[in-house]
Amino acid sequence: MSGNGQRRWGSHRLKGSWAERIVRGAGLGGGELVLDLGAGTGALTRPLARHAGRVIAVELHSGRVSGLTAAFGSSDAVTVVQADLLEMPLPRRPYRVVANPPYAIGAAVVRRITGGTRSALTRADLVLPRWMARRYAASPPCGFTAEVGAHVPAAAFVPPPRSDSAVLVLRRVRKRR
Numbered sequence: 001m002s003g004n005g006q007r008r009w010g011s012h013r014l015k016g017s018w019a020e021r022i023v024r025g026a027g028l029g030g031g032e033l034v035l036d037l038g039a040g041t042g043a044l045t046r047p048l049a050r051h052a053g054r055v056i057a058v059e060l061h062s063g064r065v066s067g068l069t070a071a072f073g074s075s076d077a078v079t080v081v082q083a084d085l086l087e088m089p090l091p092r093r094p095y096r097v098v099a100n101p102p103y104a105i106g107a108a109v110v111r112r113i114t115g116g117t118r119s120a121l122t123r124a125d126l127v128l129p130r131w132m133a134r135r136y137a138a139s140p141p142c143g144f145t146a147e148v149g150a151h152v153p154a155a156a157f158v159p160p161p162r163s164d165s166a167v168l169v170l171r172r173v174r175k176r177r
């Protein structure tokens with residue numbers, strides 16, 4: 001558990017058709033390592049398993065981890081990890097993120113995956129509140145470009161959140177030192 005107690009069990013789950021659309025929009029080539037941070041019941045994990053080389057589905061809630069393990073335990077492409085996404089070690093080799101993290105920790109997620117000289121993140125497609133995606137597009141994290149991608153309406157989630165969302169696309173611009 002994060003020292004700041006930053007967990008959020010409330011879950012706005014993506015509908016399957018929207019999860020598929022978001023994963024297709026991420027333009028995966030088929031061989032990438034992809035992290036699904038806050039995998040929930042696996043809405044994004046499912047299409048990621050078909051489009052990515054390897055998927056690490058990270059979830060903290062024990063019941064949801066059990067569900068993910070039951071759904072993907074026999075898949076060679078998916079590894080389910082019970083961990084706090086703000087504290088778990090991140091891959092040293094190049095990786096991507098496609099995720100719908102809890103909005104309350106959206107900024108902490110962006111800091112975590114883009115921060116530090118050792119970040120091996122190459123691109124992230126994050127479903128975030130639209131206002132937050134716009135803020136990052138205006139002021140991207142150091143070493144990344146940021147653009148507001150697909151609009152994701154409240155109706156794309158169960159239950160629907162209060163405001164509309166968008167995919168924030170972060171792309172690395174600087175080579176790792």
Ligand SMILES: C[S@@+](CC[C@H](N)C(=O)[O-])C[C@H]1O[C@@H](n2cnc3c(N)ncnc32)[C@H](O)[C@@H]1O
Pocket residue numbers: 002006007008009010011012013014037038039040041042043044058059060061064083084085086099100101102103
């Ligand atoms: C908005 S839901 C998204 C679920 C799924 N990815 C989807 O799109 O339907 C966010 C998920 O993050 C999980 N979560 C919250 N805090 C977390 C943390 N610190 N580390 C890992 N998972 C966390 C919640 O349990 C929840 O399942």
